[in-house]
Amino acid sequence: MxxxxxxxxxxxxxxxxxxxxxxxxxxxxxxxxxxxxxxxxxxxxxxxxxxxxxxxxxxxxxxxxSRAGLMMTLLSDAEAEFQREFIFGPPPLGPGAPPLERLIAFGEARIKYVEEYGELARAAAEHSPQNRHDAPPVVLWHRHIEMLLREAGLDRDPWLLALSLGATLDPERMLHSLRAHGVAPERLAASWRELVTRLLKDC
Amino acid sequence: MxxxxxxxxxxxxxxxxxxxxxxxxxxxxxxxxxxxxxxxxxxxxxxxxxxxxxxxxxxxxxxxxSRAGLMMTLLSDAEAEFQREFIFGPPPLGPGAPPLERLIAFGEARIKYVEEYGELARAAAEHSPQNRHDAPPVVLWHRHIEMLLREAGLDRDPWLLALSLGATLDPERMLHSLRAHGVAPERLAASWRELVTRLLKDC
CATH class of the missing domain: 1.10.10.60 (Homeodomain-like)
Structure with a gap:
């Protein structure tokens, strides 16, 4: 990668x-x-x-x-930094921790990213299911989740399951929870932890 | 309800x-x-x-x-029928089956609905995170999922977990998998079954 x-x-x-x-x-x-x-x-x-x-x-x-393309360019430094962290950075986000711990750390890092850059990320995906679901960074997040699911032994269609987990971390969705529903970021993170912990139990 | x-x-x-x-x-x-x-x-x-x-x-x-409002109105008959089925219809989608079976049936029914009405549903949510996340039917789907999670004994923030599960069934997202990635509806349904079965295991 x-x-x-x-x-x-x-x-x-x-x-x-x-x-x-x-x-x-x-x-x-x-x-x-x-x-x-x-x-x-x-x-x-x-x-x-x-x-x-x-x-x-x-x-x-x-x-x-387009406007979305401008927003994507503005995001690119933050995105590159985020990629460096989950691919090369220290564990548990980077390599060296068990897959469940890395998954939990990945969700927590995404939530922090959305707190900081969520409006830009939403604008970059606006009016374009293509940008929202298939922009290169999005594809990379999904590959990362898929790799961790495989490592954890979850081998029944891990790609599609990774897309589902990715949907729960969608920037627009998380931003809506944070801003419109006033959900605290810690609560989002706890819910993500609960979801992936249950999912990977007894793998 | x-x-x-x-x-x-x-x-x-x-x-x-x-x-x-x-x-x-x-x-x-x-x-x-x-x-x-x-x-x-x-x-x-x-x-x-x-x-x-x-x-x-x-x-x-x-x-x-708005255009989105028009599309929402066109959807309303199909939506009312879908609501009747999961609230009053025969099990396993309607009442009378165990919560896991009802959850599986709910996802399968949503996938069928998206196959038939996905473009309308996407257009109804277009340009509006509000419509996408908080339109009355969406809130009802989330309440339904939350109720089934509680029934299954999953009581750690079931509302937020229901929102996450709802995100995996988002019409635009599923439509994108079906149309842009050529994922078969049966494969989407199998992935949903795997997700909720693992999630509710040992509750």
Whole structure:
């Protein structure tokens, strides 16, 4: 498994940008970060970004494809860090702990991630079941869960079971529990622990 | 528990319509059903409906609030039938079977429902986490799952666990597995059975 590159400069394996293009891109991203900090994710539009960065709207769309694409790019540093932690980091999130402990730690880390980046993650998946279910990072989370289920000896269709467990950790869903229902993150984490502990019992 | 009235004529407890209003509404709904049958859910717009029914666009919006509201209304008969079955129908979906058998039957019935009405259900929840997570029928499904978990003796935060199980049966998610990944409905059902059977073991 390798890190999924949704990084500025090389989204999904495109060739490296020339340095002026890279500078322009960084300027656009900084303007987008500022707008998000000032107005919140939900209020930021492509028009606002074009206006703030003093470029045409066409430039913004060519750069990011869509509003969801912009949000995905803004998320990419946090996502890369999260990937590093569960693939290479210390146990129990990283390798070296039993699969159940790693699964529990994975859910807890996802919940923390959603507390911090949930609005961005929701906006990145917006209007697109494709982004929501099949974006490269999502596929990687599911592979990780599947690998841990197999390690734990749960070998009846672990891929599909991993998709189900992934659905319970869906950013939009968890964000809704946290924000609209006022569920505390610790309570979400306890429920995840209960779910996977029961699931892996006697494997 | 009572049936959740998302029925034509009395959405969410509004007073009954006068008969000419009811006739107009039925005419609009029939036009919408025809358009869905001809073009598929995803292609139908409020403009198309206004044009087909020969009314102003404002009338259509006043009637249904939004495209999602229209789709919810189109779903309401199927939803009412589904509710009747799991609340009053014969076991194992209805009362009279052990909770694990009822849970398995509930998931199987949801999968069948999504096979038949998934596109409508997805459109009804579109652009609205509120509709997706808190529409009255969704709340009822979650209460039903929660009740069965309690009956099975699973009493550690059964409401939150019911929300997680509900997420694995989310129409958009299941539709994506069926359509984009070509997962057979029987395989989805087997995975659901495995999940809840393991979860309720030794309760």
């Amino acid at each position: 390798s890190l999924i590159p949704i990084r500025p400069g090389s989204p999904f394996g495109t060739p490296p940008e020339r340095s002026d293009a890279a500078r322009n891109r960084e300027r656009l991203l900084q303007a987008a970060r500022d707008l998000v900090a000032e107005h919140g994710v939900d209020a930021v539009t492509m028009d606002m970004l074009a206006c703030r960065a003093d470029v045409g709207k066409g430039t913004v769309f060519r750069r990011f494809g | 009572s049936l959740i009235p998302i029925r034509p004529g009395s959405p969410f407890g509004t007073p009954p319509e006068r008969s000419d209003a009811a006739r107009n509404r039925e005419r609009l709904l029939q036009a919408a059903r025809d358009l869905v049958a001809e073009h598929g859910v995803d292609a139908v717009t409020m403009d198309m409906l206004a044009c087909r029914a020969d009314v102003g666009k404002g009338t259509v919006f006043r009637r249904f609030g």
